[in-house]
Amino acid sequence: MVVALLRCSWLLERFCFLCRTGTACCLKCCPAPSNVLVWVAAALRYSGSEKDESSRWKIFFFFAPWKHVVMWELIDEVEVEMPTSLGCPPPCAPLFLMLMTFLLQVKHATNQIVMNCADIDIITASYAPEGDEEVHATGFNYQNEDEKVTLSFPSTLQKGTGTLKIDFVGELNDKMKGFYRSKYTTPTGDTRYAAVTQFEATDARRAFPCWDEPAIKATFDISLVVPKDRVALSNMNVIDRKPYPDDENLVEVKFARTPIMSTYLVAFVVGEYDFVETRSLDGVLVRVYTPVGKAEQGKFALEVAAKTLPFYKDYFNVPYPLPKIDLIAIADFAAGAMENWGLVTYRETALLIDPKNSCSSSRQWVALVVGHELAHQWFGNLVTMEWWTHLWLNEGFASWIEYLCVDHCFPEYDIWTQFVSADYTRAQELDALDNSHPIEVSVGHPSEVDEIFDAISYSKGASVIRMLHDYIGDEDFRKGMNLYLTKFLQKNAATEDLWESLEKASGKPIAAVMNTWTKQMGFPLIYVEAEQVKDDKVLKLVQKKFCASGPYAGEDFPMWMVPISICTSDDPTSAKMQVLMDKPELTLVLKDVKPDQWVKLNLGTVGFYRTQYSPDMLESLIPAIKDLSLPPVDRLGLQNDLFSLARAGIISTVEVLKVMEAFVNEPNYTVWSDLSCNLEILSTLLSHTDFYEEIQVFVKDVFSPIGERLGWDPKPGEGHLDALLRGLVLGKLGKAGHKATLEEARRRFKDHVEGKNILSADLRSPVYVTILKHGDSTTLDTMLKLHKQADMQEEKNRIERVLGAISQPELIQKVLTFALSEEVRPQDTVSVIGGVAGGSKQGRKAAWKFVRDNWEELYNRYQGGFLISRLIKVCVALRMALEISFYWF
Numbered sequence: 001m002v003v004a005l006l007r008c009s010w011l012l013e014r015f016c017f018l019c020r021t022g023t024a025c026c027l028k029c030c031p032a033p034s035n036v037l038v039w040v041a042a043a044l045r046y047s048g049s050e051k052d053e054s055s056r057w058k059i060f061f062f063f064a065p066w067k068h069v070v071m072w073e074l075i076d077e078v079e080v081e082m083p084t085s086l087g088c089p090p091p092c093a094p095l096f097l098m099l100m101t102f103l104l105q106v107k108h109a110t111n112q113i114v115m116n117c118a119d120i121d122i123i124t125a126s127y128a129p130e131g132d133e134e135v136h137a138t139g140f141n142y143q144n145e146d147e148k149v150t151l152s153f154p155s156t157l158q159k160g161t162g163t164l165k166i167d168f169v170g171e172l173n174d175k176m177k178g179f180y181r182s183k184y185t186t187p188t189g190d191t192r193y194a195a196v197t198q199f200e201a202t203d204a205r206r207a208f209p210c211w212d213e214p215a216i217k218a219t220f221d222i223s224l225v226v227p228k229d230r231v232a233l234s235n236m237n238v239i240d241r242k243p244y245p246d247d248e249n250l251v252e253v254k255f256a257r258t259p260i261m262s263t264y265l266v267a268f269v270v271g272e273y274d275f276v277e278t279r280s281l282d283g284v285l286v287r288v289y290t291p292v293g294k295a296e297q298g299k300f301a302l303e304v305a306a307k308t309l310p311f312y313k314d315y316f317n318v319p320y321p322l323p324k325i326d327l328i329a330i331a332d333f334a335a336g337a338m339e340n341w342g343l344v345t346y347r348e349t350a351l352l353i354d355p356k357n358s359c360s361s362s363r364q365w366v367a368l369v370v371g372h373e374l375a376h377q378w379f380g381n382l383v384t385m386e387w388w389t390h391l392w393l394n395e396g397f398a399s400w401i402e403y404l405c406v407d408h409c410f411p412e413y414d415i416w417t418q419f420v421s422a423d424y425t426r427a428q429e430l431d432a433l434d435n436s437h438p439i440e441v442s443v444g445h446p447s448e449v450d451e452i453f454d455a456i457s458y459s460k461g462a463s464v465i466r467m468l469h470d471y472i473g474d475e476d477f478r479k480g481m482n483l484y485l486t487k488f489l490q491k492n493a494a495t496e497d498l499w500e501s502l503e504k505a506s507g508k509p510i511a512a513v514m515n516t517w518t519k520q521m522g523f524p525l526i527y528v529e530a531e532q533v534k535d536d537k538v539l540k541l542v543q544k545k546f547c548a549s550g551p552y553a554g555e556d557f558p559m560w561m562v563p564i565s566i567c568t569s570d571d572p573t574s575a576k577m578q579v580l581m582d583k584p585e586l587t588l589v590l591k592d593v594k595p596d597q598w599v600k601l602n603l604g605t606v607g608f609y610r611t612q613y614s615p616d617m618l619e620s621l622i623p624a625i626k627d628l629s630l631p632p633v634d635r636l637g638l639q640n641d642l643f644s645l646a647r648a649g650i651i652s653t654v655e656v657l658k659v660m661e662a663f664v665n666e667p668n669y670t671v672w673s674d675l676s677c678n679l680e681i682l683s684t685l686l687s688h689t690d691f692y693e694e695i696q697v698f699v700k701d702v703f704s705p706i707g708e709r710l711g712w713d714p715k716p717g718e719g720h721l722d723a724l725l726r727g728l729v730l731g732k733l734g735k736a737g738h739k740a741t742l743e744e745a746r747r748r749f750k751d752h753v754e755g756k757n758i759l760s761a762d763l764r765s766p767v768y769v770t771i772l773k774h775g776d777s778t779t780l781d782t783m784l785k786l787h788k789q790a791d792m793q794e795e796k797n798r799i800e801r802v803l804g805a806i807s808q809p810e811l812i813q814k815v816l817t818f819a820l821s822e823e824v825r826p827q828d829t830v831s832v833i834g835g836v837a838g839g840s841k842q843g844r845k846a847a848w849k850f851v852r853d854n855w856e857e858l859y860n861r862y863q864g865g866f867l868i869s870r871l872i873k874v875c876v877a878l879r880m881a882l883e884i885s886f887y888w889f
Contacts, residue, residue: 178206194271396461734770
């Protein structure tokens with residue numbers, strides 16, 4: 001049949017995108033068909049070799065409203081039979097059609113072409129050698145597990161250039177990967193859809209057959225035909241926008257050619273958006289795209305982005321190569337953000353800040369995410385990992401330098417202390433497990449890639465980069481980074497290439513040191529004891545692998561090359577000695593250290609290891625905790641090591657809790673935050689014992705003094721960290737049932753609901769979690785009503801995360817049911833269920849049963865992506881914690 005009109009009719013007669021019926025009613029029942037965007041046709045060309053800068057992809061993406069059947073004339077010259085494998089599309093699966101043309105160079109004679117392909121049905125394919133007749137493919141062999149397709153031809157394709165044409169059908173999916181639709185609500189309350197892309201790691205192949213590997217780079221020319229009232233964006237700046245000749249309601253938008261880049265970085269978005277804009281100091285046009293009517297919420301991210309681009313340009317001594325950078329908030333988005341070159345996509349909560357209704361932690365989060373994704377514009381986009389084994393090189397580096405960037409933009413955040421709590425200790429918790437994995441992981445099948453988007457690649461990667469930066473020094477580190485970026489500009493690189501550049505800049509054995517951290521899992525525990533010899537202290541250090549399950553008892557003896565820094569009470573902020581520990585045991589002599597002076601390893605908590613002090617050395621450090629002479633980051637690292645050693649059964653929990661009493665005068669937010677997390681773990685482990693009430697009393701005793709000092713309302717001169725600390729402490733006291741806190745939370749919540757006195761954004765989470773923890777069905781109904789009324793995604797997420805605090809079994813089930821309802825965006829279901837799992841003993845059991853009972857729906861929703869693995873982790877991790885609780889006592 002004729003592809004254009006008849007095939008289009010086949011699509012229209014079998015399902016309706018909006019009403020979801022199976023009748024030929026589409027054009028009648030769709031009141032605003034221009035809201036639905038369909039990918040109609042495309043042409044894609046590729047020529048040259050992988051490394052040749054003249055290689056290019058040319059893509060013409062045409063979007064059209066459902067009603068514009070005339071668009072199918074673009075491909076009406078091809079006559080084919082509809083493949084039987086397609087069958088009748090399900091009502092929930094809108095389709096797109098595409099015609100692609102590749103300009104290829106055949107280097108070896110063959111009768112087959114193999115490409116990456118997933119969720120796509122090819123209708124026709126042909127190859128025309130230059131100056132010769134077209135040869136039609138006679139077979140399409142789909143290797144679904146490998147996400148490939150083999151095009152077979154009846155005769156051999158000879159060496160030389162030629163044209164490959166492919167006509168196929170794909171699915172405009174709801175899976176938040178590949179080419180998908182994102183549902184949003186307009187200011188007038190209408191439900192509409194944007195068309196968006198998410199291709200990392202291996203999902204460009206869901207949009208079009210291609211060679212979907214990071215090392216196969218090319219340039220892209222992209223044109224979009226869209227409704228004239230829609231915003232159309234892609235990686236590059238618009239170079240032409242003109243009316244589409246066949247329909248006055250459409251425009252054709254043409255974008256400039258991209259630099260040479262990988263398929264996973266291609267992006268395009270079509271929808272309704274407002275924007276704010278500025279230019280960075282180096283002249284780059286910066287825009288933040290927001291939902292319609294919310295442009296004001298893009299100003300904070302715009303400010304951060306405009307400061308960040310010049311900072312990275314100066315740090316790397318390499319300019320940003322594109323004329324513009326767009327940051328856009330996407331309603332349905334699985335990850336936090338994606339670094340598509342020139343068009344960075346974000347969850348709304350990772351980009352939008354309401355000046356009146358966003359809390360301090362949200363501002364900090366947006367600053368970090370913007371810093372992270374813009375770092376990728378150099379480290380990942382300009383120079384790309386050779387293969388997914390080196391994913392950590394992208395993500396670990398960006399996860400480190402985002403903190404450097406935020407520290408530059410907002411020094412008042414004390415962000416490096418927060419790094420230790422947020423990333424360093426998080427990575428150590430995961431890496432201490434027996435089932436951890438090395439930073440560098442061999443990746444074969446595409447399905448394995450999502451498995452390494454975890455705290456090892458991100459947080460451990462960032463932590464060892466931070467340790468390396470400290471070991472080398474900032475000046476040599478920057479020289480090495482410049483060497484690396486300029487050598488591999490617009491090319492691909494491996495981990496060893498970075499080590500080579502840094503080694504050349506610093507003269508230190510970088511590869512030898514770092515291979516012990518990236519190629520083997522785990523990290524060391526350094527045991528240290530001291531002996532006074534006249535005016536010197538003699539330290540004996542022993543390294544062994546640290547294991548969360550108890551003292552290491554393996555037959556092998558893994559060893560790390562550990563940069564050791566040592567400070568004393570004489571100057572707690574600078575190193576008395578720095579040494580590279582490259583053997584199992586090491587003896588050091590600290591000159592001129594008196595008997596009454598304390599000694600501490602791991603200055604700044606930079607080295608990625610845990611420290612176990614002899615009893616005498618630990619005892620000598622307690623006064624430095626009390627009088628705050630030990631810096632905050634070192635106080636944090638010390639207590640975190642102690643808790644971890646106790647959890648592993650290496651020291652007694654009673655000893656740890658005695659040391660905790662020294663923190664009675666602690667003023668630092670991040671130290672309190674880490675203390676809170678560790679006490680929460682202890683509380684969870686005791687929730688099934690007779691000691692649970694006693695630990696709640698202990699929590700109230702520990703947090704009450706700081707709670708009384710802070711109070712409920714901000715004081716003159718307070719800043720960002722004070723706001724974070726107040727929310728943390730009040731939430732902790734409220735959950736523990738502190739009477740005065742509970743009463744005040746209920747009073748303020750009542751005024752908030754009645755509109756008498758709206759809660760400040762920084763107080764909402766602690767108040768919400770307190771009233772839910774001690775609430776009933778009326779409380780839950782009120783919270784769900786607030787959720788429904790919320791216009792801001794940040795507020796919806798804030799409520800979703802704390803709903804699991806409710807304790808009655810029937811209400812827990814109500815929250816779990818709510819998690820899968822239309823009221824919760826698909827990407828946020830995981831946080832609702834995770835909140836239940838972490839909320840109570842009953843919640844842990846209920847959440848795990850709920851996941852098992854609804855496994856098919858959850859798996860189909862996330863299609864095996866990283867959201868499903870994250871869901872399993874939040875449910876199972878707590879159960880595993882209970883199973884190892886006997887190590888504590």
